[in-house]
Amino acid sequence: MTESTPLVSSASGREVLPSAVVRFAGDSGDGMQVTGDQFTAAAALARNDLATFPDFPAEIRAPTGTLYGVSGFQINFSSQDVYTPGDAPDVLVAMNPAALKTNLRDLKRGGLLIANSGAFTAQNLKKAGYETNPLEGDSLSNYRVMSIDITKLTVAAVKELNLSTKEAHRCKNFWTLGLMFWLYGRPLEPTVQWIEGKFKKRDDLVQANIAALKAGHAYGETAEIAHHRYEVPAAALEPGTYRNIGGNTATAWGLLAATKLSGLDMLLGAYPITPASDVLHELSKYKQFGVTTVQAEDEIAAVCAALGAAYAGNIGVTTTSGPGMALKMEGIGLAVAVELPLVIVDIQRGGPSTGLPTKTEQADLLQAVYGRNSEAPVCVIAASTPGNCFYMAIEAVRLALKYMTPVILLTDGYLANGAEPWRIPKFADLPKIDVKFRTDPEGFHPFLRDPKTLARNWAIPGTKGLTHRIGGLEKDFKSGHISYAPDNHELMCQTRAQKIAGIADDVPEQKIDLGDASGKLLVLGWGSTYGSIREAVQRCRARGLSVSHAHVNYLNPLPRNLGDLLKRFDRVLVPELNMGQLVKIIRSQYLVPAESYPKVQGQPFKIAELYERIVSTMES
Amino acid sequence: MTESTPLVSSASGREVLPSAVVRFAGDSGDGMQVTGDQFTAAAALARNDLATFPDFPAEIRAPTGTLYGVSGFQINFSSQDVYTPGDAPDVLVAMNPAALKTNLRDLKRGGLLIANSGAFTAQNLKKAGYETNPLEGDSLSNYRVMSIDITKLTVAAVKELNLSTKEAHRCKNFWTLGLMFWLYGRPLEPTVQWIEGKFKKRDDLVQANIAALKAGHAYGETAEIAHHRYEVPAAALEPGTYRNIGGNTATAWGLLAATKLSGLDMLLGAYPITPASDVLHELSKYKQFGVTTVQAEDEIAAVCAALGAAYAGNIGVTTTSGPGMALKMEGIGLAVAVELPLVIVDIQRGGPSTGLPTKTEQADLLQAVYGRNSEAPVCVIAASTPGNCFYMAIEAVRLALKYMTPVILLTDGYLANGAEPWRIPKFADLPKIDVKFRTDPEGFHPFLRDPKTLARNWAIPGTKGLTHRIGGLEKDFKSGHISYAPDNHELMCQTRAQKIAGIADDVPEQKIDLGDASGKLLVLGWGSTYGSIREAVQRCRARGLSVSHAHVNYLNPLPRNLGDLLKRFDRVLVPELNMGQLVKIIRSQYLVPAESYPKVQGQPFKIAELYERIVSTMES
């Protein structure tokens, strides 16, 4: 929820808000990500439900003051359930003119703008393309503006420690954080502790940053600012132990958990690529889980190394994004042909080609389902929230091992970098994954199948009496030897297809995520759009519209009941962060006139735009 | 047409047949392909319409006598129009037991079997898995059998020339050809000339092969064989000059013609792969057409070299098959992003993975349309007959140059190796392709578009005043510079999509290839299935069934009138040599309940099986 209409003033004299959306924006060097993380931690400790999303520049370290060098971090925290980082900020912190220029358009009318007037120098204004200083004049009259020379005040606050000017300026973000803590009544202590840990090698920096933090807070206390303070009470979250988690971390941890749930070692073959690299980085820290990470020479070697490891009895995993995914297709095709388990995680980004590497998109779905030569069916699933990445990663491993098949897990840049509070599961409560290697030579051949799952038996090198050869040429259904026989080829193609189709009986039926089981309109989504669709549908229902929301996690095969479910609605709308991909599959498979609502801007859906589209659809 | 019910006996005392299907089968070393080619040339000179199809073993030179070493060549020649090499042979020539074992099942009941009894040795029988000699006993009583010791007779015929036994045996195929010429009343002279040319370096071999040819013919004349001879009269082909042409040759020649039609040089980047290699081989012979062939280190380098050449102003072409196609997808994605012309020819083969390299399949359609990361639309077209490959190759170049886009041309192993008589077009009658390079610096940027085609202007290196940079990152619609702006990205995605969609207005409307414009059933095909579908539908219509045939050459975008055309039929049946791919696109795009008739056996459709499926569909 991003609406924040004032409620009764609380005892504290603070204005109580159900929720608030805050965005920190500044130069890459201004430490906005750190500020955001600390502000998030504070909100979490205050028991708010929340969602965050960082927005990095594509450049590593863009020159200071430039528009493309602006780095942002948005948090939506609330006393109610939160599903997205929010559409429009209630509060915008702009550390320089470029940050103001690129972010002001999103700030709510009447929202609060906190600007570091110290950075509004002629040079910076020019870099940001301002003729005149927007802090002067009335161009900002639609907003409540706090123009503060944060630079000067920070330098003053830390002068005892005589740091270099550069280092002194670096403390600006903590000064700002202190002010924001004052504004929302958060304790400083946790951040103080964090600073002490973070800079332990440099005591002067510890002192300085703490001084800045306190100065910012004190400034709020003392300075004469005609402005009331806010309070966002705790949310009524399900009981449990929580942590804040991002999508890439959750994916990595799900894979780690899978090693223990299955008792198998894991080999990750990966080649760095934005926004997937962090999964490689995270997994490389946990060798004690029996995980080996191989940074391969390219994506092809990465998938091949993972498949080789799978042949040898490991959980073979490879992680990548769009362009790398395209390169892996031939290797995945071999995995289909030899029927070995393989997990491919595609953390989608903006395309085509190199496209918008740091932006989000959902446009690899059709590539995942159809992007291989000949008939090479694989299982495709998707995660819908950062926390959900954990469970879908485990699911990907489970299905791959049980069906001896490649499983593609789709997440995206929005999930990868977004974060949310997450109720920590107990390992004991996670479903075990049982794996049986073939050991009995009696009547063995490599393509003997489980009559129910159609999975072939997995006989790994080292097993006595089961030496055998496999490869990419077609094989005889009955002996596993190479076969070019026409009927056998058709039988094998059908068998591979049926094996994947059969997975539908092993995964949950499609449920209605929000709303009635039938009605005028079903909004059908998949992947990272979960939060925005849910909130938009919620608003529509609040207005009494007959709309429901169903969100698909299993994309190939689709849930066995999906066809019936769709037919219970007059109309189906499919919002996707692409030009319309799931909608193609739905229309083809069920012949329902599902309508596409495409968005390809490298940005997630805003709740408001979804809301309007749903309303207009229903009126049309 | 493969039916061959005897007509009136002709003056010549020969039984006149409307058409005949003959299959030559023997060891890889027996020269069956040469025999087939010569028999084909004779039929062509006799003005028959015809279609041929060779069936090689996957091995280079399989050991003699083995089942997997059998090489076959089938020809269907007729006094009427011919669209396929025919389902079942009327005459089977089996040069050894393995050839008999693997081919007998196809021979028509009552058909003629000519077997070289000399090769039916104990050892060969064993290799072929025969307990007893099938030429003895009555296991062949369903056929008319001519069991001749061709080996002995050949050796006798050439003994004057005292060749080595090996060389003497090598003449067997011409002896057999001589006999077949006698059987169908063909002149020996053309073959005699061919032999003289072929072996000009070895006069003894010239003599020997001619001697064998004549001996086989004389054997027919003189030997007491209670068997009548056949005559297949000339077909009433459209007037014109004809040649026999195979699909890969036609593709290569179409590309060569395109260089002269456009006035541009061509660079082919290719990496050898069955069944595509012959296009590389053919093009490498014609440097005088301004064609440079680069045998790259892999398929990725091949497509990238072609795209580099396109950037520099050449026609960039790359040729491959399934697994290689998968590897090219990232490069094709870049071609989409930079909007350069590129022709990709995918000569499809059996998969998945390495699959059945020497067999045919149509299963790369979805890969061609959807197999790239993100939204990367390309134009996809297909050839329907060997001769049609010539025209579709020209069309691929035309569309690529006009719309500054990659165009994927799909053919397959069946078209590649099949052959048919082809009416030779005049260069003057072929439509010119006009190309305009940008030269005017005035207001130039690389992504300026033609308002009608939406093609960007093509400014090639070397052009004064137009230096510019392009790449795979998203670009600004208005300046062509790198842009990460959300709305611009969407605009660019839409523009790229519209550009491809717009091609529909530039290609022929979908026509009904056979039958009425509306009715009970439309059989919708694409690619190499043209001949079999046409003949099957013809038979159904002969039986009075309300069936029509429409064959799609333009797969993305689909012909603009296809939707309406489909709706004029009660039902639509889509036969494909895959598990059902075009049918998915059709159902999704038009929401018509098109039914799939999939076949994945590495073999073309037989007319009979299509015929039965159509009939049963209509009865269901």
Place this chain on the structure above:
Amino acid sequence: MADLIEPTRLTKKDFETDQDVRWCPGCGDYSILANVQRVMPELGLPLEQIVWVSGIGCSSRFPYYMNTYGFHTIHGRAPAFATGIKTANPELSVWMATGDGDGLSIGGNHLMHCLRRNVDIKILLFNNRIYGLTKGQYSPTSEVGKVTKSTPSGSVDQPIDPASFALGVNASFVARSIDVEAQHLGDVLRRAAKHVGTAFTEIYQNCNVFNDGAFDSFTDKAVKADRQIRVEHGKPLVFGAERNKGLRLNPATMTLEVVDLAAGGVTEADLLVHDETNSVLAYMLARMPYPAFPVALGVLFCELRPTFGASLTTQRQAAEQKYGGGDVDALLGGGNTWTI
């Protein structure tokens, strides 16, 4: 690596499969297969502990004919698969068969990275200087001017010398032999098997269908003694039918000379002595201009160096000692958490 001295009960027969071998009659691959099957029992390893990996090509059909575990993968990628297999299970003895196209054209990059990582696998590159399976196009090892189906007017690219390539990317073991030289090939294979690290062996192999006689000029009985030099560690570089020729270094120009020992004046003492640990010498021997110089065969280079797998195992053990076996609850519960 198992001790090679230890006798084993396995014989050549045990390594043969029931599949009939589908190479062209007369192909050099047959004799390589036979020699490998002859040497394999000496590894002293049970069949199930051995894995043969390959890409695509005639040569890459090899695994189908070895009665061990085998993986016939995709074109050019065998080194990556082998890396995954060996890393997943260090107990396995992993062997790879590849061709000059599979290994050096499409697969050159994977081969290079496998060599520099020193993954403990044994690589046999069957160099027939042609693409066999696709019926005769030139390869990266074909000589300039090669007329093939794809180069009717002759190829224009400089060939690569596989051994120089391997040395340039820091291979730890580089050797050369010939398909039909049973004794020599056998010895080289034994050395390769013994080597701990990536053992790269180039085998000149005759493709009698598409490139027949490619190596005759130095493999024919009549001339081979004078056209080959079989290097041995610590031995002077002598060759010739009468062992009367040798290689001497000209230190001023840093080039090699062929000297005649018979002529007198020059003695073995003047010759270079082969030192298989000297990468520069190996590089020099690998690329001696032919026919002015003989073709160097045998183990050109061999150096012991930590393997990829050994280093990874060390890191893993260190992690296990430090953190124990990996605890999911501890993982998920670490860092900032709060309870409601």
Place this chain on the structure above:
Amino acid sequence: MADLIEPTRLTKKDFETDQDVRWCPGCGDYSILANVQRVMPELGLPLEQIVWVSGIGCSSRFPYYMNTYGFHTIHGRAPAFATGIKTANPELSVWMATGDGDGLSIGGNHLMHCLRRNVDIKILLFNNRIYGLTKGQYSPTSEVGKVTKSTPSGSVDQPIDPASFALGVNASFVARSIDVEAQHLGDVLRRAAKHVGTAFTEIYQNCNVFNDGAFDSFTDKAVKADRQIRVEHGKPLVFGAERNKGLRLNPATMTLEVVDLAAGGVTEADLLVHDETNSVLAYMLARMPYPAFPVALGVLFCELRPTFGASLTTQRQAAEQKYGGGDVDALLGGGNTWTI
């Protein structure tokens, strides 16, 4: 190749674009860019005749900052694009910018084949021994034990030396320089520009964000004279602040020794003389163990050899002479035809 003596009216400014350069402040790429822009006018070529091609990486952003034609392609494939461009239009002067990841990790195979084919393009490999654009993972040139985001316990793979790699695959020109050594880099770039064939130049480049100071130990003012040896064709291999050290060959072991010219006894006459046409010497210099030996900079190897393009042009001209310009009617009407 245009004549370099001929003066041209172009200046450094002419080669700058209106795009602001988006590398991190302090990145070595800036000085490489400046040096290239300084040398380019000397080519005597009009802007439109020059094409810069690159893959993906910080280094591969290079073309955007050169006011020539430019193609920023996909990761690792630049050599293939450059080959296509140069082959399609031999008139163009084609330059390529790549990184240690782009050129040697994903792109190693294309680089290798471009080098052996001797396509007439100039390749600059910016070696910062790290993946910059993806924010700091180790690369194929990172030293063993490198701690990065993807190798928290240190990398285990042996690095590749780009020059050795290039020599091993028969590159016709191999040179080395340093981002900030304007004079030296300028000279090397001039040599590269002059070379007809693939000119491969490795440039040590400092990534001050993810691998700062990687080369300080031999690039710092204080030590560089003693830690670098700048080779020049025909000159003895001397180095050191007082030019008092040299490289001598030990012919017995075929290894190098650092000798002290000051100590007396040894004179320049005893030193190896650099011969840039000797691939073995180049190989030896490229891989001298550091820090026992200095890092060799300059043109290590240079050999004239037919280029890929020249050979293709010859073949095409021969075909045109023999068959004329290519006649479609003759093509289609050739062989067996019949008329109805």
